[in-house]
Amino acid sequence: MLNVAIVGPGLVGAALVEQLVAHAQSPRFSSLPIAIVGLINSKKMAVSSTPFSATDLADWKTKILASSAAPADLAQFAEKLAAIKGATAVVDCTSSESVAEQYPTWLAKGLHVVTPNKKAFSSDISLFQKIKELSSSPQGPSVYHEATVGAGLPILSTLNDLVRTGDRIVKVEGIFSGTLSYLFNNFSIPGATQKFSDCVAVAKASGYTEPDPRDDLNGMDVARKVTILGRAAGLLGIGIDTLPVENIVPEALRTVSTADEFMNRLPEFDDHFKKLNDEALESGSVLRYVGTVDGSGSQSSVKLARFPLDHPFAALKGSDNIIAFTTERFPIPLIVQGAGAGAAVTAFGIFADLIKVCERFGIPSAQL
Incomplete structure (x- = not known):
């Protein structure tokens, strides 16, 4: 199972949630080994050691990131995710440079990174090189960012x-x-x-x-x-x-x-x-x-x-x-x-990258 946590569930993040839920509910893909366990926006966050239900995800704004949810704290969010058993991917759907600067920290904790955020790969070269270094081991955490160029196009x-x-x-x-x-x-x-x-x-x-x-x-x-x-x-x-x-x-x-x-x-x-x-x-x-x-x-x-x-x-x-x-x-x-733009095609690009993370861990293709 690949645990997924979404940072910045706006237009693209919401489209990704919708696609993952619809995919999981399809008889053809019901065994998809991807589950959402974390959401964080600028105000609230929620992390669960077990997957959020499809019912809660259908109304995540009021049922998961409700007023009673914990205050947003990106560092604490990553700590909680790192403590969950199994592989976890953080999906950064923001365009924030400060969030992108957290990728080395996430990778060092063993968290995979999947993102359409261009900042980490086009800003300071030292950040780019640090990310590449931390994701270079075949057994270690990976980084996929197909959606940074052309949304879902295979560029x-x-x-x-x-x-x-x-x-x-x-x-x-x-x-x-x-x-x-x-x-x-x-x-x-x-x-x-x-x-x-x-x-x-x-x-x-x-x-x-x-x-x-x-x-x-x-x-x-x-x-x-x-x-x-x-x-x-x-x-x-x-x-x-x-x-x-x-x-x-x-x-x-x-x-x-x-x-x-x-x-x-x-x-x-x-x-x-x-x-x-x-x-x-x-x-x-x-x-x-x-x-x-x-x-x-x-x-x-x-x-x-x-x-x-x-x-x-x-x-x-x-x-x-x-x-x-x-x-x-x-x-x-x-x-x-x-x-090369739009929430649905960008979410598709992210979804495809999440499947690549699954494949890297040897999950049978029949399940995907």
């Missing part, structure tokens, strides 16, 4: 397989942001007439952007994903502080105090974006916001770039992600494409 696992089998990475290039994918898939296509500010407004109203769209347009989320992939490819010198990142937020709007003010003033720069788009279309290309990991380590970048109309990136629809792996074995790129 990191594909890259890891290429690297482990001795392939030489030439380039990994992709559209890693669902928000920026949606924006430019609608703004920069032949025949489109929408203004850039209108595209951003529609994306924001549809829930594709962060509450402040500048957090998407500044490119830092893409930079973290490129850093994660670069480090997975062995490029330890890559980092968000050294990576060239094109911030497409107009300079005059980078310091305005509120998201509302930014949205109100963004139409002032529609002509700027129209000019960029017109120039691309006149050359037979479209604009796409891409991240690139250069295998040599010298040309990695995050930027707005042009792609010809017959390029796979130009044909992307909706808010999908697309990643192209160019290697010695795959001179014509190996492409992974699909939904």
Whole structure:
């Protein structure tokens, strides 16, 4: 049995709980050896030596993290989990750097870590290396973070397989942001007439952007994903502080105090974006916001770039992600494409990683 504890059961964490419960109740998968034994949010926590029931998990906010639950204490939470018999995985569903900094402590206690949180793998290199060191033993605790890049898409696992089998990475290039994918898939296509500010407004109203769209347009989320992939490819010198990142937020709007003010003033720069788009279309290309990991380590970048109309990136629809792996074995790129954001697909990526932890401990595949 793999015990699971979820840190930050928000949208993604709640979706994971729902998927685990539904999976366990299915006749086909009723013997799934995964059980939830811990939940913690910013205010309350609960840890049990026996699995929470499906009934309690269906209403975990009031039945498990009720007002009578213990006050949240992440250190105490980890201590209690470490005392539970058997293997335990902590699933960090936050985007918190301070939570990510706890991974070495959790690993030292023998706890596995599964997470979509990008911070541990894209921030200070010393934290990244400490995590890798503590999870390197075949018999010791493991770390899985497929969902840090592309939610449930098999991006990191594909890259890891290429690297482990001795392939030489030439380039990994992709559209890693669902928000920026949606924006430019609608703004920069032949025949489109929408203004850039209108595209951003529609994306924001549809829930594709962060509450402040500048957090998407500044490119830092893409930079973290490129850093994660670069480090997975062995490029330890890559980092968000050294990576060239094109911030497409107009300079005059980078310091305005509120998201509302930014949205109100963004139409002032529609002509700027129209000019960029017109120039691309006149050359037979479209604009796409891409991240690139250069295998040599010298040309990695995050930027707005042009792609010809017959390029796979130009044909992307909706808010999908697309990643192209160019290697010695795959001179014509190996492409992974699909939904790269959303609670359900991110939870799927986490769930799949939990199954990998189970497989590492030799649980028969028939049970999975």
